[in-house]
Amino acid sequence: MLTFEEAVRALAALDVGARATRVERIPLARARGRVLAEDIAIDQDQPGFDRATMDGFAVCLDGQQRSFRIRGVVTAGTTFEGTLAPGEAVRIMTGAPAPAETTVVPIERTTFEEGQATVEVDHVPDAGRNVAWRGEDAHAGDVLVARGTRLAPAHLSVAAMAGAVDAAVFQRPVVSVVTTGDEVGGTGAAAIRDSNGPLLDGLLDALGADVQRRHARDDEGELAGALEDAAASADIIVTTGGVSMGTHDLVPSMLDRLGFETVFHKVQVQPGKPVLVAARGDGALFIGLPGNPVSVLATAHLFLFPALGHFLGGWAPRWIEVPMASDYSHDGRRHLFLPASIETGGLRPASWNGSGDLIAAAAADGLVELPVGATFRAGDPARFLPYIGHSIGERAVLPPRQR
Numbered sequence: 001m002l003t004f005e006e007a008v009r010a011l012a013a014l015d016v017g018a019r020a021t022r023v024e025r026i027p028l029a030r031a032r033g034r035v036l037a038e039d040i041a042i043d044q045d046q047p048g049f050d051r052a053t054m055d056g057f058a059v060c061l062d063g064q065q066r067s068f069r070i071r072g073v074v075t076a077g078t079t080f081e082g083t084l085a086p087g088e089a090v091r092i093m094t095g096a097p098a099p100a101e102t103t104v105v106p107i108e109r110t111t112f113e114e115g116q117a118t119v120e121v122d123h124v125p126d127a128g129r130n131v132a133w134r135g136e137d138a139h140a141g142d143v144l145v146a147r148g149t150r151l152a153p154a155h156l157s158v159a160a161m162a163g164a165v166d167a168a169v170f171q172r173p174v175v176s177v178v179t180t181g182d183e184v185g186g187t188g189a190a191a192i193r194d195s196n197g198p199l200l201d202g203l204l205d206a207l208g209a210d211v212q213r214r215h216a217r218d219d220e221g222e223l224a225g226a227l228e229d230a231a232a233s234a235d236i237i238v239t240t241g242g243v244s245m246g247t248h249d250l251v252p253s254m255l256d257r258l259g260f261e262t263v264f265h266k267v268q269v270q271p272g273k274p275v276l277v278a279a280r281g282d283g284a285l286f287i288g289l290p291g292n293p294v295s296v297l298a299t300a301h302l303f304l305f306p307a308l309g310h311f312l313g314g315w316a317p318r319w320i321e322v323p324m325a326s327d328y329s330h331d332g333r334r335h336l337f338l339p340a341s342i343e344t345g346g347l348r349p350a351s352w353n354g355s356g357d358l359i360a361a362a363a364a365d366g367l368v369e370l371p372v373g374a375t376f377r378a379g380d381p382a383r384f385l386p387y388i389g390h391s392i393g394e395r396a397v398l399p400p401r402q403r
C-alpha cells in the first residue's frame with residue numbers, strides 16, 4: 001500500500017496531455033471561481049499620480065508661515081494646471097492629484113470660509129503629508145495576479161485596477177460523478193440519503209468544474225452503463241463507494257472495460273484508504289472515492305483536487321500552518337486527516353465517530369494533517385487545509401453527544 005507522500009508524487013506525475021492547456025478568454029465580470037491562465041500585470045504606476053488622501057488644502061510650505069493664498073480648487077478627476085509658489089495653496093478633495101511640492105492639510109486643521117482669499121492652518125505641517133505617492137503601491141509592469149490563481153472578488157478588483165477587462169482562464173474541466181450503492185436514495189430501514197452527490201456538486205462547482213452527475217445501483221450492467229456514459233465526455237470520472245472489499249464493490253473491475261489503467265489503489269491514510277486512481281491514454285482520469293461521506297470529503301481534497309489541478313494550470317489546494325490550541329497526539333496506525341476547526345487559541349481537531357461522521361466534519365473548517373506518531377504541544381504548528389468553498393468559522397452545528 002502506498003504512503004500518502006508516494007500517492008502525492010504519483011498524482012503529480014500524471015500527464016493529461018493536451019487537456020492541460022485548454023484556455024479561453026472571458027470578461028472579468030464572469031471570471032470569479034475560474035483559474036487564471038496568464039499573469040496579470042499592471043499597465044501603469046499605482047497610484048498613477050500623487051493622490052490626496054484627505055479633503056482640505058494642498059499647501060506649498062514657506063518656512064513657519066501659517067497663512068496661504070488660495071489659487072483654486074482641485075476635485076477628484078481634475079488637475080490643477082500650473083505651479084504653486086511658497087505660501088500658496090489650493091482647495092483639494094480626497095482622490096484629486098496633489099500639485100507638485102505640496103503637503104495636504106485636512107480641512108479640520110484650517111480656518112476657512114467660502115469666498116475667502118486665504119486659509120489659515122493651525123500648525124506648520126511636515127512636508128508631503130496626506131498624499132499617496134505615485135507608484136507607492138506598485139510600479140508599471142508589476143504582476144498583481146499570477147497564473148494559476150483561482151479568481152476571487154479581490155483578485156478581480158485588483159485585475160481591473162491593473163487595466164484588465166477580460167482574462168485568459170483555463171476551460172472548465174468536465175467532471176462526471178457517479179455515486180453508487182443500492183442503499184443510497186432507496187427506501188426501507190437500511191436505506192440512506194445521498195450526501196456524497198451534493199458534497200461533490202458543491203466542491204467541484206466551487207473549483208470551477210462542469211459537473212455531470214449519475215447514480216448507479218450495485219449492478220454490473222447499470223454501473224457499466226453509467227461509467228461508459230461518463231467516460232465518453234469527461235476529463236475526470238469520479239465514483240463514490242464500491243472500491244473496498246465488499247461483494248458489491250464493483251468499481252475496480254470496471255476499469256479495464258473503460259480503457260483505464262490503475263495508477264494506485266489504497267493509500268495508508270484515514271479516512272479514505274481504499275481510494276483508487278486510474279488514467280487513460282487520452283489524458284482522462286478516473287478517481288474512485290470511498291463511500292463514507294467524510295472519506296469523500298477528505299479524498300476529494302487530498303487526491304481529486306490535485307488531479308483536477310492538471311487541467312487548471314497546476315492549481316492545487318493551499319495548505320497552511322496553524323498553531324494547535326492544545327496538546328495532541330495521534331497514536332493510530334494511518335496518516336490521519338482529521339476534521340478540525342479554527343478557533344480563538346488555535347486549531348482544534350474534532351472529536352469524531354469515524355469516517356461516517358459527516359456531522360462532525362461539517363462542524364469543522366478543514367482537515368488537519370496528523371502523521372503516524374505525531375505529537376503536538378499547544379502552540380506547535382500543524383498543517384491545515386481549509387475546506388474548499390467554505391468560509392472559516394461558518395460551521396454546521398455539532399449537536400450535544402453522550403459519551
Ligand SMILES: Nc1nc2c(c(=O)[nH]1)N[C@H]1C(S)=C(S)[C@@H](COP(=O)(O)OP(=O)(O)OC[C@H]3O[C@@H](n4cnc5c(N)ncnc54)[C@H](O)[C@@H]3O)O[C@H]1N2
Nearest residue numbers: 179193194195196241242243244245249273290291292295
Ligand atoms: N473488510 C474490509 N472492509 C472495509 C475495509 C477494508 O479494508 N476491509 N475498508 C473500510 C474503509 S477504510 C472504507 S473507507 C470503506 C469504504 O468502502 P467503499 O468505498 O466500498 O464504500 P461503500 O462500502 O460503498 O460505502 C461505505 C459507506 O458509505 C455509505 N455511502 C455510500 N455512498 C454514499 C452516499 N452517496 N451518500 C452517503 N453515504 C454513502 C455507505 O452506505 C456505507 O455506509 O470500506 C470499509 N470496509
Ligand code: MOO
Nearest residue numbers: 271272273295355
Ligand atoms: O479509510 Mo475509511 O475512509 O477510514 O473509513
